[in-house]
Structure formats: C-alpha cells, structure tokens
Amino acid sequence: MKKQNTETAETISGRRNFLNWIWACLGVAAVAEILWAAVSFLRPQASEIPRQNSDPRVTAGPVNAFGIGTVTAFPRGRFYLTRLEDGGFLALSRKCTHLGCTIPWIGEEKSFICPCHASMFDIRGAVVHSPASRALDHFPVSIENGIVRVDTRRSIKRSGFSKEQVVYPDRQPRQTRKTI
Ligand code: FES
Structure with a gap:
C-alpha cells in the first residue's frame, strides 16, 4: 500500500x-x-529602404528632344528640366522654397506659380514674386554623347540665378557645389 x-x-x-x-x-x-x-x-518596409544600387541619375533624353524655351516635368525625379532661350539646360526642383509645396509650371504665364501662397518663379527658377525669397533649388545636369542626365542625389541651394548654373550641350558642365 x-x-x-x-x-x-x-x-x-x-x-x-x-x-x-x-x-x-x-x-x-x-x-x-x-x-x-x-x-x-x-x-522599415521594403519600399522605404533606399535602394543602394539604384542609379540616382535620371536619363532625361537626347538634347534635341527638348525645344528651346520648354519645360519638361520628370515626376519620378521630382524635377523640371528647362531649356533656356540660349540652349542651356537647368534641372529645377519641384519644391517651392517658401514652405515646400509642389510647384506647377503654368505654360500660359511662362512661370512656376505656387498654389499655396502664390510665389512665382521664372523659367530659370528665379523669384518673380514673394513670399519665396530664394530661387528654386536645382540638380546637377550632365550631357554625355548628346544625352541629358540629371543627378537627383542632392539638390543645390542658391539665392538666385547665375549663368554658371546652366549646362550647355557643347560644353562640359560647370556645376558648383556651394550655395550661390
Ligand atoms: S509654399 Fe510656395 S508660396 Fe508658400
């Protein structure tokens, strides 16, 4: 038991x-x-992780695809490629320098006009009307073998427009890194 x-x-x-x-x-x-x-x-989700190996240079296209005095939007790169009257190129940021609204090109006005507080910029990105006090930022442009490319890794701040910011098809680009 x-x-x-x-x-x-x-x-x-x-x-x-x-x-x-x-x-x-x-x-x-x-x-x-x-x-x-x-x-x-x-x-972070996969879409939020920066793609290390993706090329940040946007191939805009051949020089001749852009007429004199035209503005072409590149939504993926968040910039406008403008071709000035003298044939030079500028890649302008779509971000207003006042408070950062996305700024459209208004063809009839030949200006970028911000929908938020009505700042106005000309085709070179220079301020025409406040409240913005600084020209639109721009991105480095290069032209190799007649193909226009824009490096979207960094935008370049500037107070106003100057000729040195423009890249011409028949010259090597003269990009400046410092704020002008
Ligand atoms: S954000 Fe563009 S004018 Fe204010």
Whole structure:
C-alpha cells in the first residue's frame, strides 16, 4: 500500500513536471512571437529602404528632344528640366522654397506659380514674386554623347540665378557645389 502511494506520488510529480515544461515552452513561444511582432512593426518596409544600387541619375533624353524655351516635368525625379532661350539646360526642383509645396509650371504665364501662397518663379527658377525669397533649388545636369542626365542625389541651394548654373550641350558642365 505504501509502495503504491509512493508510485502515485511519483506519477503526480512527473505529470506536474511535464505540465511545467509545457507551460515553459508556451511562455517562450509567446515571448518570441511578441518580439517578432515588435521587430516587424519597427522594421522599415521594403519600399522605404533606399535602394543602394539604384542609379540616382535620371536619363532625361537626347538634347534635341527638348525645344528651346520648354519645360519638361520628370515626376519620378521630382524635377523640371528647362531649356533656356540660349540652349542651356537647368534641372529645377519641384519644391517651392517658401514652405515646400509642389510647384506647377503654368505654360500660359511662362512661370512656376505656387498654389499655396502664390510665389512665382521664372523659367530659370528665379523669384518673380514673394513670399519665396530664394530661387528654386536645382540638380546637377550632365550631357554625355548628346544625352541629358540629371543627378537627383542632392539638390543645390542658391539665392538666385547665375549663368554658371546652366549646362550647355557643347560644353562640359560647370556645376558648383556651394550655395550661390
Ligand atoms: S509654399 Fe510656395 S508660396 Fe508658400
């Protein structure tokens, strides 16, 4: 009888240990799941991760595709490619220098007119009307073998327009890195 009681006690103890082990496993699984959910939430989505190997230079096209005095929008690169009366190119940021609204080109007015507070810029990006006080930023342009390319990695700030900012098809680009 005593032996039977001892076996019963051992069996109960064994079951308790087994149940404790199951609970421990479930606890570990729950903690792992919570951690995984937290990491998934905090990790940036694939579309948010900058593509390290993608070429930030936008191929705009052949020089002759852009008529004199035209403005061509490149929404993917967030810039306008303008061809000035003297044949030179400028790549202008679409961002208004007042408070950053996206600025459209208004063909009839031959101007960029901001829909937010009505700042106006000419085809070179120079301020015509405030409240913006600074010309539109521009991006480095290069022309190789008659193909116009724009480097969208960084925009160049400037206070106003100057001839050095323009890139011509028959010359090497003279890009300046400093704020003008
Ligand atoms: S954001 Fe363009 S004028 Fe204010």
